[in-house]
Amino acid sequence: MENRSCYGQAFRQLRLDRGYSLKEAAGNIISPQMLGVFEHGKSGISLNNFGRLLIRIGATWNDFFRYYNGESILKELSLSDEILVKINNGHYYDGFKLVESSFEGDYSDNPILETVYKLSYQSYFQTLSLTSKLTDDELEIVLNYLNRIDTWGIFEYSVLSYILADCPYEMVKYRSGKILDAMANNKKSFLSSKKEDIAILIHMIGYFSRKAYFKDANKLIAELENILKSPSYNHLYTEKFNFKFYQAMNFLRQNNPKGLEIARDCIHFLEAFEALDNSNASAIDKNKILSAVSVLNKTGIPFKES
Incomplete structure (x- = not known):
């Protein structure tokens, strides 16, 4: 089977940049020889051991993914901030080109991701009067993808944030409730951080308000206002x-x-x-x-x- 992963090479560069030898990094987790083989892409390694190796060199998963250049949904989503900066500064063409350049790797294991991602951006650009509105068939593709998954991750909530204006009321109400419940009960964030949870809830207030669902908007405002009183959100x-x-x-x-x-x-x-x-x-x-x-x-x- 073709090895399309560059995890080993990425780990090797991270290890070297942090000043660890093969022997120091391997510790008593695996042998230095086995680590060397992994770093050259000639063998795999268990997820458990890989996590231990990161701890061994004092690195986080986020540190690793800054080095990893292979296919990753997180890598594609990291373009979002750069795209929005260009759009907000009026550099629309550059923003469009960044969207077009996303998902250039091999995502054949789940090709619908690229379609959903790019259609969600088209929906967002339409709200800025920069592109045409999604057709009913295009919108159905995105909504069908979102509806088939109950426990959303960063990708789904990112898509929702761009296609929010076109989402059905029931979906937005359900998802706002899920995020509020997680925040109120100090559960793990659905997005990258509680900061991003708050950001999408604020946009949901705008969704309810613009569509005259004032009861929902007022309720969400009251609940979020109460959450924001916590000292952990002072900053x-x-x-x-x-x-x-x-x-x-x-x-x-x-x-x-x-x-x-x-x-x-x-x-x-x-x-x-x-x-x-x-x-x-x-x-x-x-x-x-x-x-x-x-x-x-x-x-x-x-x-x-x-």
Whole structure:
């Protein structure tokens, strides 16, 4: 059978960069000779022993995957931050090219992953008026994939975040409940971190609010607000700012003047950040708030920034 893995070579480079000899790395886990054979891709190794070898050289799985250049869903998802930076900075063509370049390895064991991933990005780009809307058949491909799996991982929640606007209400309600339950009961994050759990819940508030499911939006806001009171989330300034922005917009969609107060607080936060940073880096966010308030404010009360 063809060996398409480069785990051994990646481990070898990680080991060398960390200054361990074959003998030091092997310890009493496996023989140095066996480790050498593995590093040259001529034999496999049990997952248990591989984990022990990483511990032996003081490395984490994340450290290893920075060296691993083979097929990996995590590697493809790591492009997301770079893609979003390019899109947010107006470099749309570069963002499109990055999406096109994803999944270039051999993913023949599960080819639907590439299709689902790229269609989810197309759905996201459509919300920015950059591409055409998914056809019913294309949307069905993505939703069928998501519906067939109950216990989602990072890939499924990443897909959901990009295709959220096109998702059925029942799916978003069910998944928001799963994430909230995990956070409230201190269970392991479904995504890379609790920070990302919060980020997707905030976008779900926007989903419910824009579609006028205000009961769900209000309930999710109340539950997330209670969770964010925990001292373990004190440092998440960006997420808390985004949460307040979405809360303000939800109030305004319900003609509640409290949305104006929260929007004003968000602008004051950005102004304080600008003064501290001595830049106008937050000008885009400030304009975003002003634009949203201008569209949504039907309270009859003029909005004043200060």
